[in-house]
Amino acid sequence: MRFSTSLAAAVSLSLLSLNTVYGYGILGHTLTGQVAQLFLTPETARQVKEILSPYYDGLLSKAAPWPDTIKGQPKYRWASIYHFVNTPGDNPPQECRFEYVYAGKDVVNGLFNMTSQLYQYKLVEPATPEEKSIREDALRFFVHFMGDIHQPLHASGKLRGGNDATARWGRAKSSLHRIWDSQMILKDIKDRFDNNPKAYLDDMVDMTTTVWRQEATNWTICDPSRNVGDNPWSETTQLFTTLCPMEWARSMNELDCTYVWKDYDSTKDYSSDYFDNVTGEKSDFLVQKLITMSGVRMASILNEIYDPPESESVPDSVRFVKQ
Template sequence: MCNWSNFQLHKPTYISICSKLTYNLIEALIFLAHFIGDVHHHQPLHFGFTGDLGGNTITVHWCHMKTNLHHVWDNIIIDSALKTFYGSDLANMIQAIQNNMTEGWSNQLSLWECCQKNQRVCLNLKIELISKELRMDSSGGLLRWSSFAFVMFVGMATVLVPGALGWSKEGHIMTCRIAQNLLGPEAAHAVEHLLPHNLKGDLSALCIWPDQIRHWHKYRWTSSLHFIDTPDKDCTFDYSRDCVKDLCVAGAIQNFTSQLLHYREGTTDRRYNLTEALLFLSHFMGDIHQPMHVGFTSDEGGNTIELHWFRHKSNLHHVWDREIILTALKDFYENDMDLLQETIEGNFTDGIWYDDVSSWKDCDDLLSCPNKYAVESINLACKWGYKGVKEGATLADDYFNSRMPIVMKRIAQGGVRLAMFLNEIFGDSEEGIASAA
């Protein structure tokens, strides 16, 4: 009969009486290995509150999937990290963790192993440390890691909430892919150099990162950088009026462009995090081309204008963020985003927008051009976004058919202009538009 309560002490028993099968040592080994995982940082909610069973009774949504808080920490964060950063390759993820142990976390290994003789005291200490690492975030009560514990999951451990999130993930991904297809050799090399090596230079893999981290305490200051609030129904953009202290999407593009211009000074320049600057610039170039990101102050760019998109509830901002894109994907492209992207690229490489591309790229000063893009967006928001829309309205075919070309054109413009910025910053300013795809 197995003595479950004493499995922790099997090691000395095995050494002294290995010929006597007093315990089931195979089971003991398996249980010990499993519970060491439970007691460590992998699962802080194994030391959660009694009333909610460690988060098991707290129902939440992870993106669009219904789950509970305990399961988020058990599996979903890891699964999301595997899929997003490691191509679902567990061996690759384990290798990254091991690399951090030998490099980034090497100075902390001795602390991890500081308790080898008194095993029970060690377990109690780990429980106490885990409890201390859990904090309640004052903005919404979401549990979060300490700064050390969430290094592995940058951009992943986030619950998406309604708000001004820019283009949907599809819009941002297409913007970045379009841009990447237009990069010259030097810019392409710089982008690959700045991105994590496992992404193999794929900028689109992290284009939504700024949306994912904007509510983290460390990055909360970036929340106001995703949009521009303009006076209601004025339909104008004025930088000094609408971008106070440079805290708007136009100011953000200027700031991160300025930082990236230091790239040529070499890797010894540590004044800026150029990887983050690249991700922010790429994301914000998409945001500034979403017309409702330069909307009216009182309705938060259409976020508070509730309505129906065909048969389901939505709001005006989200219609432009994602509903139009998803409806187009479903109705015309069999939900194939690659096919939609090819169509958009075809329209500006040799199609209906071909003659407009030179004007899209017209930019004498990278730091002032974002103002022009903001003016375009507020004009489109007034003429096409807000026009004819009232609270509680149902938007359907007429609205979709007339606005879809505008959405697709803005995605194209964002991609072309992002490529133009990156080529100029990294040394390929003469690269032509014909290199697309």
């Protein structure tokens, strides 16, 4: 696949902006948006560009970090709790537990909500500047939440998702959350790709047809048995064949036991053996895989909304919940 200069520049610029790390990390969110952009149909890409303000140049990679930059604004104070999901009793690596909370304020319900808003505004175009702004916000939150839900520590309540889990990163003090948010990605780009984020991105896309080829074909398949239950989004789950946040959160939570929290030790240097394990062949390049998986699924959902097959019937309504 070809990458435009603006796409490559967006990733490079993100490397310069990591002095302050939010959420999944500016770079992590930028990369998920980059991957998604490459899998959008031309029609979906056109409509995404119309929804986003001109500042974003139609690029999901530029819009993805936005929800972390506005956390301090009173208007968006409600959104902070939607970046993660916690389950009481979750205690990795001894026990990993995810349970859906009916209409809860978490990233699972946030994704259902934002997807519903995008779909509703596809059925009925926004009529006022305020509605256009709400639609743009929904797209930016959707893209961001798709990144968050694929970062395993956003599906773990232990020590505030690892934010309070002190750890060593070389000679520096860090936290398990920050290591997964950004430090492993940056080190991987530096060590294997000579500080070239575009090469890192190229490699991820290439692995969808090589290393991950067999499993990647299933990334956009939503298993109904793992994504149903008593929830206010039943209509939404029936509309989309690729929207499965309950299943995704559950699988990320399982990774907290098998990889993320395994043998946790605050005195251990996480930039050595631990890093090699979760970024290398032993784990099928897990860190890159989660970024890529997020982007592929993001694009699939957006394509379902904005460029569905002509034979697909469109229902008259969908549940729509404004914040």
